Amino acid sequence: MRTRSKLATIALTTGLAVAGIAGIAGPAHAAITGDTSMTFTLSGGTLAITVPSSKALGSVATGTATTASAQLGTIAVTDTRGALLGSWTASVSSSDFTTGASTANETIAKANADYWSGAATATTGTGVFGPGQLLVANKVTLATSRTAFSASALVGNNTASWNPTVNVNIPSAAVAGDYTGTITHSIA
Numbered sequence: 352m353r354t355r356s357k358l359a360t361i362a363l364t365t366g367l368a369v370a371g372i373a374g375i376a377g378p379a380h381a382a383i384t385g386d387t388s389m390t391f392t393l394s395g396g397t398l399a400i401t402v403p404s405s406k407a408l409g410s411v412a413t414g415t416a417t418t419a420s421a422q423l424g425t426i427a428v429t430d431t432r433g434a435l436l437g438s439w440t441a442s443v444s445s446s447d448f449t450t451g452a453s454t455a456n457e458t459i460a461k462a463n464a465d466y467w468s469g470a471a472t473a474t475t476g477t478g479v480f481g482p483g484q485l486l487v488a489n490k491v492t493l494a495t496s497r498t499a500f501s502a503s504a505l506v507g508n509n510t511a512s513w514n515p516t517v518n519v520n521i522p523s524a525a526v527a528g529d530y531t532g533t534i535t536h537s538i539a
Contacts, residue, residue: 396431396508398439400538408519413527420518425472426536427512430505437505443483444535445493448519450528457526462494464532465518471500476509478502487516499536 403424411417428441445461467484474480483498484490491497500513517534 393433395433397429398432398538399429400441400536401427401429402536406517408517411521413521413525415523417521418518419521420516422514422516423534425512425514426499428500428502428510428538430476430502430509433507434505437478438503439501439505439538440498441483441500441536441538442496443493443499443515444496444537446533446535448530448532450526450530456524457528459519459521459525459530459532460494461532462492463520463522464493464534465490465520466493466497466499466515466534467491468499468513468515470513472512472514474509474511476505476507478505478509480511482513490516490518493534 403426406421406423408419408421411419426441428439430437430439443466445464445466447461448459448464449457451457467487467490468482470482470485471480480500480502482500499515500511502509502511519530519532
């Protein structure tokens with residue numbers, strides 16, 4: 352019986368060894384998932400401002416202190432930079448208003464021009480939009496550059512527009528003539 356027991360042990364040991372080798376070198380299996388990393392670039396656009404090309408303030412009589420006044424028309428800012436927490440500020444300035452040969456008697460100083468932006472006429476996008484001068488009571492002289500409108504906490508693309516009012520206060524000693532000046536809006 353000893354021989355059988357030894358043969359059974361050898362057979363059992365050989366069977367386990369073959370099973371172990373088969374487990375190590377078993378058949379190959381395909382992966383059931385696979386990842387592909389992808390990238391792309393989203394490029395930002397520009398910051399731009401559009402303004403009316405001209406505006407007539409009308410006609411006033413000489414000899415009395417008076418005011419020529421009108422709304423300029425729509426000023427519009429378009430921001431396609433796609434910024435996260437971006438901002439912009441629109442500024443306004445003026446030249447002197449002159450007629451004839453632009454002598455001292457033919458010049459109305461830019462300090463005589465008042466400006467107020469009023470409320471936004473339209474906005475798009477996410478952000479905080481603010482007029483430089485909401486009401487006529489907030490008007491400013493254009494003796495120096497002023498903030499016309501601003502936006503902050505901007506996320507992505509946005510637009511804003513407003514229709515400002517300009518008053519040119521005419522001194523009583525101003526001479527008659529067609530006066531020309533330039534109101535400049537800029538964006539940064």
